[in-house]
Amino acid sequence: MARYIKSACRLCRREGLKLFLKGDRCYTEKCAFERRGYAPGEHGQTRRKQHSDYGVQLREKQKLKRMYGLLERQFRGCFERADKQKGITGTQLLLFLERRLDNMVFRMGFANSRNEARQLVRHNHFLVNSKPVNIPSYTIKVGDQIQVREDSKKMGRIVEAMETVARRGVPQWLEIDKENFTGFVKALPAREELTMPVQEQLIVELYSK
Numbered sequence: 001m002a003r004y005i006k007s008a009c010r011l012c013r014r015e016g017l018k019l020f021l022k023g024d025r026c027y028t029e030k031c032a033f034e035r036r037g038y039a040p041g042e043h044g045q046t047r048r049k050q051h052s053d054y055g056v057q058l059r060e061k062q063k064l065k066r067m068y069g070l071l072e073r074q075f076r077g078c079f080e081r082a083d084k085q086k087g088i089t090g091t092q093l094l095l096f097l098e099r100r101l102d103n104m105v106f107r108m109g110f111a112n113s114r115n116e117a118r119q120l121v122r123h124n125h126f127l128v129n130s131k132p133v134n135i136p137s138y139t140i141k142v143g144d145q146i147q148v149r150e151d152s153k154k155m156g157r158i159v160e161a162m163e164t165v166a167r168r169g170v171p172q173w174l175e176i177d178k179e180n181f182t183g184f185v186k187a188l189p190a191r192e193e194l195t196m197p198v199q200e201q202l203i204v205e206l207y208s209k
Contacts, residue, residue: 090200109165
């Protein structure tokens with residue numbers, strides 16, 4: 001499977017904002033974006049490019065795609081599913097991305113980043129409604145329960161992530177039982193509860209051309 005293997009910090013610098021791709025490190029002084037908050041490359045400090053309307057839309061799509069760690073084909077698939085739903089397509093797209101199992105694992109604090117969550121899911125560390133699921137794109141529904149497998153509860157990466165989750169907080173639409181390593185989906189978030197700096201309508205306009 002294709003995947004991005006270069007420096008994650010370059011993506012934040014390219015988009016001009018923190019995408020929090022490296023977990024707890026992004027909250028410390030070691031964050032590369034804090035030390036070098038300009039675009040990567042030889043001319044990153046001096047080059048100032050004026051974007052066309054298409055360029056602005058493309059940058060918005062790239063920002064959201066990189067935030068959730070998806071490749072183009074995966075992201076386009078999410079958009080096509082969202083476009084078939086009733087309601088505002090942009091909002092439906094964000095909800096589909098939020099309902100991915102790897103994202104929910106990250107949101108609940110079982111992993112320090114979405115990339116780490118994806119890896120943990122693939123290695124069978126989680127149960128959904130008491131059944132093992134190792135598909136990162138598995139769609140979570142309201143009422144679903146996500147639980148760390150018994151053999152994985154002492155795993156250092158998961159324990160460390162649960163200790164540091166206070167930095168970013170757990171969304172109100174989720175309920176966490178830290179003692180039992182369990183998370184419960186109480187509801188789907190409203191658009192105003194999704195605080196990432198994304199103008200999803202620009203992405204809809206890009207794909208609608």
